Amino acid sequence: MRILVYADNASWLKQLRGLADKLEAEACALVFDGNLVEEASRLFSRVYYSSLQAFNPLQAAHVAAKALEKCNPDIMAAPCTNKGRIVAGLFSALSGGLPVSDVISVEAEGEELRVKRLVFGGTASASLRVNVPAVLCVSPGAMPEATYRGSIGVVEELRAESAGGIEVEFKAREAVGVEPDKADVVVVAGRGVKRREDLSMIRELAELLGGAWSVTRPLAADYGWSDTWIGISGLSIAPRLYIGVGVSGQPHHMMGVRGAKIIVAVNKDPNAPIFNEADYGIIGDLYKVLPVLIRRLKERGA
């Protein structure tokens, strides 16, 4: 079997190389970021690369079509990130491969794949038999990260056609510091945080721990306190440490946190569902707990 993977950061390159190794598949990689080319060539024998000015889906489609033609894969894989989902959609439209999202495991059985994916907002998993060509959108943390190969792969630059009149404009968003999906520690504010200005406590805690901060969907989509959020309809994260502050722990949110190694919850309601998933829980009012936590971390020099 042959697999073409698209990845948008180094960790995803390693995770998707891990998937290829598991399937004992010949693997090519496609990247749209020049900074990833060297990393990709240490993991894949062939790397297709195109430097897109901005992430223009039409240009991405042209490049993906060229990469598909050259690699001729049975399986296409991408991360369950915002861009990864777009590229998976392109792969599927261009190749006719069945797209399967939120994949947590894959086994090859002859010409078929046995795929497990999350369903019902991440509360259950379903097993499917999928024929190739197939397009897999992989959940964070589901695949082991591969190590570098001894050799360096061949890099081929694919020219992006003109965007056909479509212009993609990127607006700077409020400074978020470290991006949550790249951070080792992520502190997330939920609706227990009552005022926008109280997010300063969340930011301060995240900074002291050298991590990133984010919010649940209501704080972003309803109150407009952030452009992004964590969960099934937002970002998926796999940090070493997740701290949910005033977060109830509904499945739609927790699905985005599945990859976290340690989950800590601060919530005043002892029956909050997040405590069913937390490794450590603090039952208490966040307005009392956080100032103490922040003070103690400062005393210890974080």
Ligand SMILES: Cc1cc2nc3c(=O)[nH]c(=O)nc-3n(C[C@H](O)[C@H](O)[C@H](O)COP(=O)(O)OP(=O)(O)OC[C@H]3O[C@@H](n4cnc5c(N)ncnc54)[C@H](O)[C@@H]3O)c2cc1C
């Ligand atoms: C299709 C769909 C997709 C969705 N996608 C997402 C998603 O991607 N991400 C997401 O987050 N949500 C998503 N949601 C919404 C999700 O179902 C929940 O409604 C949301 O996650 C709840 O956010 P919350 O925990 O901040 O708020 P709440 O559920 O209101 O919880 C607030 C918590 O704060 C606690 N609290 C209150 N005051 C304090 C205090 N002073 N100190 C300590 N604790 C306190 C309360 O006990 C409560 O547990 C989605 C919903 C739908 C229908």
